Amino acid sequence: MNSIDRLLRPSLRGRRPYGAPQLDVSVRLNTNENSYPLPQPVADAVVRAVAEAVPHLNRYPDRDAVELRTELADYLGHDLTIDQVWAANGSNEILQQLLQAFGGPGRVALGFTPSYSMHPILAAATGTDWRDGGRDEDFTVTAEHVVAQIERHKPDVVFLCSPNNPTGTALDPAVVTAAVEHGDALVVVDEAYAEFARAGTVGALELLPGRLRLVVTRTMSKAFGLAGARLGYLAADPQVVDAVQLVRLPYHLSTLTQVTAVAALRHRKALLANVTVIRHERDRLVRELSDLGLLVAPSDANFVLFGGLADSAAVWQSLVDRGVLIRDVGIDGWLRVTAGTPGENDAFLSALATVLKSA
Template sequence: MTDEIQRLLRDDLRGRSPYGAPQLDVAVRLNTNENSYPLPGEVAASIEKALSGVVRDLNRYPDRDAVELRRDLANYLGHDLDVANLWAANGSNEILQQLLQAFAGPGRTALGFTPAYSMHPLISASTGTAWVDGHREADFGLSAERAVDQVTRHRPDVVFLCSPNNPTGTALGLDVVEAVLEAGTGLVVVDEAYAEFARDGVPSALRLLGGNPRLVVTRTMSKAFGFAGARLGYLAADAAVVDALQLVRLPYHLSSLTQAAARAALGHAPTLLSTVAAIKEQRDRVVTELTRLGLAVAPSDANFVLFGSLADSKAVWRSLVDRGVLIRDVGLDGWLRVTAGTPDETTAFLEALTAVLKENP
């Protein structure tokens, strides 16, 4: 960036780096928590048919409010939600951005508990929102007591809670969400991007929406649905929150193609979600094998595993890349994160890591 453009750039953005995970041409890519399974043929055919049904009308703007898509999303989530409680955008990141545009911004504060999703502070910065890091405990947990202490101390306008949390994979009890709602006065956003991968008995904050108008639960179709390339995120909330977001959303922000593709995919939800069980099996396999190797492993309710006790995590990451396996360095010294992939991808990762650890004990 030239000095002239640096001068014109907002003061709070100077010196920052854009978000980005490495995109390397390797045989096994397990670094961005994608669903490794391609869309089944019947689903792909249904989406192609849906797209062909709207392509001749691309000279017209799409449904500005994506009403039918929101109705389909409400039906998928259940919990007595209806179209007024759902909002959709181009990925959950746009959902988060709209929330901060509407309820945060200059002179207001967002609170999160890191390590967590790295886009929360980045989107806060892009909207001029002050960021406060409440930090997690040493074991990556987050107790109701710690969360309440930070909320009481900082009085944030928006609180971000991740469950399951990225990059740790750990889930929150609903007692934490309830305690934060009771302690604060601002919006409480529970990021549930990986909720479909949670182990049996792990509850969703969707249960708490009734009677809690300051609670928002965000979801995505990128992970469990294997729909990352389509960019479709959504939220469930009180109807008044959805109304507020329409004050900041761009006109016609969801294309006709996106809406048609997403609706077709939702029509095949059971088929698409059939890969979830297979991915969870590989996740649990990774946990078991990494523990056997003597590594520290964070308990995971997501489609990835955070593992540590690495003397030089950066060297391990590079050695794995050299062997054709790409995982994620999330910036935690001694820790790395790996996505649960297909059985063959999991085997390739475990064999490569075992070889690396033998060379670098």
């Protein structure tokens, strides 16, 4: 063991950092980004906001991000106030802060994989023991299963993902309610893809009133197309917001991030106009992948998980060879593709059809 490994915390030894391949190909549909650039009026508004802020960068940012949190509360609705909203550098920092405050050594986090791969990584990074409750073969999770796993593992933090990544389907609200009503854990519902959910889907925000231990996390990386700005946020009881401030770094959210997000929120109608198009393309991928004879998981997100592949790694590589990058999520026989622009999706479907035919 070399000197660094010897010094490294035992729980981190042998681990690999999170990451997705970023290859120089013509079609990149592997990280669930929004394929549409910011509309020019929104880009102009962001540039103006940043230009106004730049001369004042000698001063620290607003530590409490009051203006931004006010805009986020207005966007979320449900009579939320600034005291119920918190923001950070991407939803990953939000999740990390929650684990720093409510997890840690001697505490347990429970998740249901396959799900967002950062949940166990963040648990390890904060010294929180990780327990996997698993899912059914069709990737679903029921209220009964969640309750059984909570009773078995007695977690301090429960992670639910709705719509779930990488499988795509939103949770039945009964699952969230059951998780909150059984045990004493903080229940974190990761809703990074909530804006893409199919009509009639009930989100966890509607369940917040009166539930002290329920937290809903969101991001502006996906529907808002601000992956490069790194802005995530949560909605919860004010006591949860107070708790995460105990572990936040001083001035953790830069002035430039704050003003960018505020400008985007004030132009959200233009930004979110592409969500309808992305939903349409997502549903098109579901249909056409099914027509190719593949297994397809129902999706409420901006991506589709498809399977029935004899050698998913070989299919992934063959697509890369044809200039199309999607995601191998580590589920044997399954791959995940982001719903891109119509042209990107055409290229993917054409390449996949060719690969399947040759195989």
